[in-house]
Amino acid sequence: MFWNTLALAIKEIRRNLMRSFLTVLGILIGVAAVITMVTLGNGATAAVSERIASLGSNLLMVRPGQRLGPGRDSAGAPPFKLADAQAIENQIGGIKAIAPTVSRTITVVHLANNWSTSVVGTTRDYFTVGNWRLAAGRVFNEAEQRSGKAVCVVGQTVRANLFGSENPVGSTIRVGRFTCEVIGLLVSKGQASMGMDQDDTIVMPLRTVQRRITGNQDVRMLLVSVSDGTPTSVVRRNIESLLRERRHITASEDDNFNVLDTREIADTLSGTTQVLTLLLGAVAAVSLLVGGVGIMNIMLVSVTERTREIGIRLAIGALEREVMLQFLIEAVVLSTLGGLAGVLLATVGSVLLTRVMEVPYLFNPTINILACAFSAAIGVIFGYFPARRAARLDPIVALRHE
Amino acid sequence: MGDGNSADAPLIELIGVTKTYGEGAAALQALRGVDLRVEQGEFVAIMGPSGSGKSTVMNIIGCLDIPTTGSYRFRGMAVERLSRNQRALLRRNYLGFVFQGYNLLARTSALENVALPLLYRGESVSRRHAAAREALAAVGLSDRESHMPSELSGGQQQRAAIARAIVTHPAVLLADEPTGNLDTHRSREIMELITTLNRDRGITVLLVTHEPDMAEYARRIVRFVDGMVESDRPRMEPA
Numbered sequence: 001m002f003w004n005t006l007a008l009a010i011k012e013i014r015r016n017l018m019r020s021f022l023t024v025l026g027i028l029i030g031v032a033a034v035i036t037m038v039t040l041g042n043g044a045t046a047a048v049s050e051r052i053a054s055l056g057s058n059l060l061m062v063r064p065g066q067r068l069g070p071g072r073d074s075a076g077a078p079p080f081k082l083a084d085a086q087a088i089e090n091q092i093g094g095i096k097a098i099a100p101t102v103s104r105t106i107t108v109v110h111l112a113n114n115w116s117t118s119v120v121g122t123t124r125d126y127f128t129v130g131n132w133r134l135a136a137g138r139v140f141n142e143a144e145q146r147s148g149k150a151v152c153v154v155g156q157t158v159r160a161n162l163f164g165s166e167n168p169v170g171s172t173i174r175v176g177r178f179t180c181e182v183i184g185l186l187v188s189k190g191q192a193s194m195g196m197d198q199d200d201t202i203v204m205p206l207r208t209v210q211r212r213i214t215g216n217q218d219v220r221m222l223l224v225s226v227s228d229g230t231p232t233s234v235v236r237r238n239i240e241s242l243l244r245e246r247r248h249i250t251a252s253e254d255d256n257f258n259v260l261d262t263r264e265i266a267d268t269l270s271g272t273t274q275v276l277t278l279l280l281g282a283v284a285a286v287s288l289l290v291g292g293v294g295i296m297n298i299m300l301v302s303v304t305e306r307t308r309e310i311g312i313r314l315a316i317g318a319l320e321r322e323v324m325l326q327f328l329i330e331a332v333v334l335s336t337l338g339g340l341a342g343v344l345l346a347t348v349g350s351v352l353l354t355r356v357m358e359v360p361y362l363f364n365p366t367i368n369i370l371a372c373a374f375s376a377a378i379g380v381i382f383g384y385f386p387a388r389r390a391a392r393l394d395p396i397v398a399l400r401h402e
Numbered sequence: 403m404g405d406g407n408s409a410d411a412p413l414i415e416l417i418g419v420t421k422t423y424g425e426g427a428a429a430l431q432a433l434r435g436v437d438l439r440v441e442q443g444e445f446v447a448i449m450g451p452s453g454s455g456k457s458t459v460m461n462i463i464g465c466l467d468i469p470t471t472g473s474y475r476f477r478g479m480a481v482e483r484l485s486r487n488q489r490a491l492l493r494r495n496y497l498g499f500v501f502q503g504y505n506l507l508a509r510t511s512a513l514e515n516v517a518l519p520l521l522y523r524g525e526s527v528s529r530r531h532a533a534a535r536e537a538l539a540a541v542g543l544s545d546r547e548s549h550m551p552s553e554l555s556g557g558q559q560q561r562a563a564i565a566r567a568i569v570t571h572p573a574v575l576l577a578d579e580p581t582g583n584l585d586t587h588r589s590r591e592i593m594e595l596i597t598t599l600n601r602d603r604g605i606t607v608l609l610v611t612h613e614p615d616m617a618e619y620a621r622r623i624v625r626f627v628d629g630m631v632e633s634d635r636p637r638m639e640p641a
Contacts, residue, residue: 317494
C-alpha cells in the first residue's frame with residue numbers, strides 16, 4: 001500500500017509539474033537559505049578562530065596600564081623592565097616561554113626603497129611565543145641578543161616593499177639612523193583579526209632597539225606562552241600577584257597593568273559570529289516556514305480540485321486513512337524534493353560565497369540532514385490539514401462535486 | 403463485523419428505512435419508511451420521478467449513507483451500526499458502482515482506472531493489471547486499455563466504468579442512471595452488457611433509472627413516489 005501510494009504521489013506531482021515546482025520553490029529557497037547562512041557563519045567563525053590562533057597559542061599579553069575602557073587609560077603607568085620578564089620566568093611555573101617586547105613604528109630604507117613599519121625589540125623566545133617560522137636565514141643568537149647587535153629578521157610585507165622578490169638575507173638596511181644586517185626572513189602569517197597585517201614587521205634583539213631607537217630600558221609588553229596542559233587562568237593569576245608585588249601595589253589599589261588572554265578574545269569573537277550565525281539561520285528558518293504554508297495552500301487547492309477523485313476513491317472502498325496517506329505522502333514527497341534541491345543549491349551557493357568572502361568552506365552534515373528532515377516534517381505538518389480534509393469528505397457530496 | 407446468520411438472510415433488506423436531511427422546519431424527508439428485500443442474483447430497476455427518493459435509497463444500499471431510522475441489513479448485517487471505515491470495507495469487498503457521469507479518473511489510462519479498486523485491496527501490480535485486462539475484455543474494451551478517458555467515447559467510458567465496478571467480482575452492482583448521458587443505441591449496448599453480467603456471473607444488479615425502456619431490461623421494477631415504494635412487481639413479459 002505504501003509503495004503504491006508513493007508511486008501515485010509521484011505520478012500526481014509529475015502530472016502538475018509546473019505547479020509542483022512552484023510549490024517546492026518556497027521550501028527550496030528556505031532550505032538553501034538556512035544551510036547557506038549556517039555554512040557561511042561556521043566558515044566565518046573558523047576564520048576568526050584561525051586568525052587568533054595565528055597570534056600564538058595559549059598566549060597571555062601583559063601590558064602596563066589598566067585595561068582600556070570608559071574612564072580608564074594607561075597614561076602614567078610605569079613600564080616593565082627586562083627584570084620583570086626574568087622574574088616571571090623564574091618564579092612562575094607552567095610557562096613555556098616569555099618574550100619582553102618594545103616596538104616603534106619607524107621608516108626603514110634599502111637602496112631606493114623605503115617603508116614605514118613596526119620594529120619589535122625582543123628576545124629569541126618571541127619566535128616561539130608567536131608561532132613564527134623562518135622562511136630563510138636564522139634568528140639572532142644569545143650573544144647577539146646580549147650585545148645588542150644590529151641584526152634583524154624581517155616579515156614578508158617588509159621584504160616585498162624593500163626587496164621585491166629577492167632574498168633579503170645578508171643584505172643591510174637602514175633603520176632610522178643606523179644600519180642593520182638582515183639575517184632572517186619570516187614565513188607569512190597573513191592578516192590578524194581586525195585587519196592588522198602581522199607580516200609588516202621587523203624583529204631585532206631587545207637591547208638593539210632599547211639602545212638605538214627608544215633610548216631607555218623600558219619594556220612595553222610581555223608575551224607569555226603558557227605550557228600545554230596548564231590552565232591559562234592559573235598562570236594569569238600568578239603573574240598578576242607577582243607583578244602587584246614587584247610594582248608595590250597595595251591591597252586597596254587597582255592593578256596598573258593588565259593581562260589579556262588571547263583565548264578570551266577568541267572566545268568572545270567566535271561567540272559573536274556564532275550568535276550572528278544563529279540569528280541569520282533563524283531568519284532563514286522563517287522563510288522555510290513560509291514555504292510550508294505554500295505547500296499547505298497548494299495541497300488545499302489540490303484537495304478541492306480533486307474532490308471528485310477523492311469521492312471515487314472513497315466510493316470504491318478507500319479507507320479514510322488511505323486517502324489521508326495519499327495526500328500526506330504527496331505533501332511529504334513535495335517538501336522532501338524541495339529540501340533535497342535546497343541542499344544542492346546551498347552547496348553550490350556556499351562554495352561560491354565562501355570563496356568570495358574568503359572564509360573556509362566547511363561542509364556541515366548536521367545542518368544538511370537537519371534541513372532535509374525539517375522540510376519533510378513541514379510536509380507532514382502542513383500536509384496534515386489538507387489530507388485530513390480530503391479523507392473526511394462525504395463521498396456522496398464529493399461525487400456530485402463539479 | 404456481523405450479526406450472525408448471514409447464510410439465511412436476504413442479500414439486501416431494508417426495514418422501515420427513513421431518511422431526513424436537515425433539521426427543524428427546513429428538514430426534508432427523502433425516505434418515509436421503505437421496506438425492500440433483494441435476493442442474490444436479482445436484477446431490480448428502481449424507478450420514479452426526481453425527488454422520489456430513488457437516489458437516496460441507492461446511497462443507503464451502497465453504504466455511502468445510513469438511514470435516519472429503520473435498518474438496512476446487508477447479508478443480515480446492520481449497516482447503520484457500522485463505522486465509516488467498516489462501510490468502506492463493505493463497499494470495497496461486495497459492491498461495485500456505476501455512475502451517470504462515469505467518474506473515471508482524468509489523465510489516467512483505462513487500465514489504471516479499472517485496476518484502481520484492486521489497489522485498495524493490496525494486490526500486486528501484475529495481478530492488478532491482469533485482473534483489469536480481464537475486466538476490460540469482459541466489457542469489450544481490450545483494445546483501449548492505454549487510452550485516457552478523454553480519448554474514449556461516452557459509451558466506452560461507461561463500459562470502462564463497468565469494468566472498474568466488476569473487477570473485484572462484487573456481489574452487487576449498483577448503477578445510478580448509467581445511460582443518462584448516452585444516446586439510445588449506446589444505452590442499449592450498456593444495458594445489454596449489464597444484463598449479461600447479471601445472467602452469466604450472477605451479479606445482483608440494482609439499477610436506478612427514469613427511462614422505462616431501460617427498466618425493461620430488469621426482471622423486477624420497484625417504483626418510488628414521495629419517498630415510499632409505490633409498486634414492486636416483476637417485469638411484464640412482452641406478449
